[in-house]
Amino acid sequence: MTDRHHLLVHGGTFAAVGDGGDISGVRGGGSSPDGLFVRDARHLSRWQLTVDGAVPETLSPVADGDTARCVLVPRGGRQEPPAHTLFREQAVGDGSFVESLRVTSNRPVPTTVRLAVTADADFTDQFELRSDYRTYTKTGATRSREVLDDGVEFTYQRREWRSCTTVTADPAPDGVEETGTGARRLVWTLDLEPHGSAELTLRVMARPHGDKRARRVPSSPAALNRQLLRLEGEFVEGVAFPTGWPELAAACARGLADLASLQVPATGPDGEDLRVPAAGAPWFLTLLGRDALLTSLFALPYRPQLAAATLPALAATQATETGAASVAQPGKIVHEVRHGELAHFGQVPYGRYYGSVDATPLFLVLLGAYVEQTGDASLARRLETHARAAIGWMLDHGGLTSRGYLVWTGRGDAAPSRRAGRTPRRYCGLDKVYNAFQLGYQGPKFSWSTMPDQYALEAYQKQVHGKKRTKPLMSEIILTSSHQPWAPIPKMVDWNDLGDGSVFKAIQKAGNKPSDIIANSTRSKQEYGKSISYSVTSLTQWLERYGTDDTVLVFLGDHQPIARVSGENASRDVPISIVAKDPKVLSAITSWNWTDGLKPAHNAPVWKMSAFRDRFLTAYGSTPHPSKG
Known part of the structure; x- marks a missing residue:
């Protein structure tokens, strides 16, 4: 058994499942969240198989591939001949998830098996599942469940936002039971002949908000696999791979096959449907300007249709006005496009986020390279207005005219942060900005905080405040130890023992886990108070020591x-x-x-x-x- 998840990817849809094909929805232990995700939302947060009321053991775990296949036996079946064996196969399609489940009796007499699949959909936005455990207010949000003749439908609504997940089965379940947690349990009682088999097929259709396309769930994982192989074959067909180096040829073929799967829907300037390269699975199955542009540029000699789709898609999302939160400026090419609930309601700035300096010149580079590679100037003529706007941004807001080079002009901070290059140095007139990499810290992170406040203050003393100077000093120091999730929280150590911060390793290891605090309001309040006490104590002790x-x-x-x-x-x-x-x-x-x-x-x-x-x-x-x- 392993703690990692196995990814199944198809366009803008991916599933992360465990070794036995289950989705637990439980976070913690350092693993990333599992589930079925479509357009930045989790449409399956639980998918757990039980046999006669118990979770089966994994005889042969899921292996990496386009489909997930595993072999299971009843609890205790690894130590003695099992009464039956379960063969599980899963695959994902465009907004869909399909599982086939075959149960084979190993007994020479008739056998009855009770199978159950517990399903739930929490519709959590991907940004709520990040490692910093952020939470967002969702006033008026409701979840509902409706039992169907052949399954169950989960629905989520918040004002105009509506998403649903439909689970159906063939044959239909004998019943759909409540669990007391919001999940629903689909149950079957299967009568098996001696050494006989029975098969179930479960289909999940995700309908994210705003997706009005008419879609059908494929009949089986095998059908989905054939569809994916056909798509990959068409994408790779006709490409001349290197000869004389089989390993390189295989890597090139695998890369192009992956690109066939990693294309997500987008819209062009005239509303046309496009498919563009996504930035990557699992968490960036969306349009990211820089990534799509570079991918299309590298693939241009082999698959120019990627550039022919990426350029219009980015033109359609090009900024036309200034926006502080989204770092938008007229003519700028988008950095990231998100479709989730939090982006829709403006709770994260990534619906259309323009926080990169390089996407705009790369847009022009790819447009020129496309015309040179294909000899087709019609796309350049169509996007001429967008190209001129991009040049205008580079000359004006980008700083090319005033400085002779492009600059990043977004917001930032001067904290001990790892986001080097995003500081208010020029805006605030700072003479020097120190980021986390310049403070010599070799200790552990404390969740969101890159280093304890006590260490940051000691580093400030050594590098700035404690040095001789001939004029007054004004410094801005951002202390981060009181940032959520308040687990683990640093403890004060002797100032003479701070060293390079390694002294905090044992403290961090012995501290609370974020998952133990984040969902508990009472403990969150307690730990928040402790974090404030730590930060203020660090500050007052520094003042007593060095003031x-x-x-x-x-x-x-x-x-x-x-x-x-x-x-x-x-x-x-x-x-x-x-x-x-x-x-x-x-x-x-x-x-x-x-x-x-x-x-x-x-x-x-x-x-x-x-x-x-x-x-x-x-x-x-x-x-x-x-x-x-």
């Missing part, structure tokens, strides 16, 4: 915790504290009527961040000198 008579500390939270901790109707207010040893610093803001200490009084003033900024600069800013000449 001087001139040190002024301004610290604040950037937002309140998620609703599971702060409540559904919590405000967006966060406390701001100014700490200084010099009494003149605090006397400059006496008129603000702030509360002494770190905890604001109930009647403390509440300002917007922009108002605090203006008051702070007024109280402490210097008077600009008039420019000479």
Whole structure:
């Protein structure tokens, strides 16, 4: 047995199943989520087979391939001759999942077997299943289940958003039982002749929101496999592979066959249906500008139709206006397109996200290479307006005219973050920005946080604050240990023992797991409080250890915790504290009527961040000198 999942992929649909073909829907243990996913949503979150009330043992586990096949025996059947053997085969199609199940008796007498498949669909958005355990408010969302003559249908609705998953079986189940968890159990009682067999076929059709195509579930996994092999064969046909090196030829053939499967639906400028290369399975079965462009460019000598589809699809999603959250600017080529519920309602910015600097010039590179390779200038003429808009972005917003090279002009941070290159250095006038790779940290991550706050502050002391200087120093330090999921939480260590951070390995290993905290509101509140205590303790100890008579500390939270901790109707207010040893610093803001200490009084003033900024600069800013000449 292994802990990993096996992937079945067909276009924009994929399934991740275990060794025995089951989908548990349970997270944890370092494994990625399993399920059936279509258009960024999980349409099957549970798919578990039981035989006579018990989970069968895996005799021959699922192997990698276009279909999942495994052999199972009843519990205990690996130690003694099993009463029967189960042969399970699964495959995915376009928005569909098909399983055939054959039970063969190993007894010379008639046998009765009770089979059950427990199914559920939670319709969770992929972004809710990320490793950082983020949660999103879904006010008014409802789930329903309807028993059918031959199965069950699961439906999810939130305002105008509606998705459903239909499970049918042939033969129809003898009954559909409630489980008490929202899942439904399809049951069959099979009477087997001596050494006889019985077969079931289960079909799952996912209908994501907005998908109005008329589709049919293929009759069997074998039919789906034939369909996929035909598709791969047509895609590879006519390509001249390298001779004299069989291994390279096989790798090229496998790569093209994979490309045949990794094409997802897209729409062109005139509403035409297209199929474009996806970025990859499992979590990026969608249009990503850079990935589709580079894939089409590399495949251009062999399969120019990829470029002929990718270019119009990206033209159709090209930005026409400015958007802060999506980093959109007129003429910019999209970086990522998502179709899920969270993108639809604007809870993540990736419906159309433009956070890359290279997709736009790559669009022009591929367009030119396509014309040169094929001699077909009609596509370039059709996309001329889009090409000119892309050039305009490069010259204007892209910085080519003002700097002579392209720059990334999106939002970012100056935290100990691994997202190098996305910082407000130029915008805020920072002289130096340090990312996580520059702080010498060799310890473990603590969930979302790349390093404990205590280490980040010590690194700041060694690299910046503790060095001699001839002018005042102002620094922005983003502390991340209080970010959810608050598991595991670092513990304070002796400052002299911090070293390269390896001292935190044992602390991280002994800490809570995110899966133990994230779904429990009471524990989330408790652990959130502990994380705040850790962050403030790190800060105050640093101040006691390294602060001087001139040190002024301004610290604040950037937002309140998620609703599971702060409540559904919590405000967006966060406390701001100014700490200084010099009494003149605090006397400059006496008129603000702030509360002494770190905890604001109930009647403390509440300002917007922009108002605090203006008051702070007024109280402490210097008077600009008039420019000479």
